[in-house]
Amino acid sequence: MNMDFAEKLQNYRKQKGMSQENLAEAIGVSRQAVSKWESGQSYPETDKLIALCELFHVSMDHLVRGVLLEQQELPLGSNDRTTPRDRTHYEYKSKTTWFGVPLIHINVGRGIYVAKGIIAIGNIAIGAVSLGLIALGGLSLGVLAAGLISLGALSLALLLAMGALAAGFVAAGGAAIGVLAFGGLSIGVYAFGGLAIASRIAIGGYASGHIAIGDAVRGAYALAIQNDDIASIHAEQVKALITQEYPKTWKPLSDWIVALFR
Template structure:
């Protein structure tokens, strides 16, 4: 029975593209322990057997006693596992980039992690990542964090967009950034329904060193009339910004000025 288990363990590990070190780390044992299991020198304890069954999505009867599994064989490189309660699909491309799979898809009911240049998974980590939790370069997920992030909760170094967004440029229901756009926006430059900025705030309610909007609060304020930003002349805005921030980045200055009547 031990040799049958050992062969199955080795086969399932290889199907998932895991090394003995990877498997050992996943279930909390040493690599030597996995090596002994696969060579038939020893046998895992019950809690480790349960962890193995969860990882490979097979029943203990199948793994230990040889009862028919509900797994289905698929083309090399992909793996779909189905049980009464759970469906799992994984694909890992053979093509790699600096040792990382070009594409890794790992999804199902549970916490499955995909790591690749392009990663799609419940948890996705990659240059381009898509998942409930997405981490990396370009990220799309319910919770996303990376260089550019889109999600219900988006955190980014450059651009973040979502229900709650934080980044250098942030856009969302609640936005926090150097440039912030949203219902509630907080930043160095803030634009939105409620805009709070250290420098320039523009919105329905605006609070900043320079504040422009319906209700304004700041060192320098310009109140719009009849909810019409065109009621403020662009030259007023340009002159005020040039006075307070003479070294302001010109494209940003021109973009702000363009919001008002020329």
């Protein structure tokens, strides 16, 4: 049985275009372990057998005892809800690599599938550009996204985060936390939104900050908009306050804030 299994394992690995090292990495063992399996010197443990069956889309019976996996499609109207695994899973890994990482890796399906590549698309995606339910990388798009630039329902980023809940250097969303924060609820060094809370400058419907500008304001320097008319706040007054309190403010940012009231 060991030799029969060994031959099948080697055939399936080659059909999938994987080296022993690739296979070992995919199921979490050493290359030497795979080599011993294929030479019949040892036999994988049950959890590794299950991982091999999932990777090659075959049944345990077929891989171990030679019983073929039923592949025929269900007839129309059948009440059997069983779906072959290979119909709910798709994987593509480009042969082109960069520093050993595939240029493109797509790994999606029903279950937990991880894609790792320069461009990664998967249930869980990790890459320079990643798209998935959970996305991690340079540019990340997903329900949960984390990276340098992230867009998602829950978004975390070092540079720019956009989402229902966003946190990053620049954050924009329903609730945003960042150095520059824009949102319904915004919290930051500079905050802009319906409810804006800032350590320096806050602008919003309700604004709380050292310099606070809005309909309802609280701060050391509070400028309240009169009669819903933003023109009641003068640009030169805002500019003078920023120059007085924060003279080292990044000029493009201070110019943009002042321009809001011109």
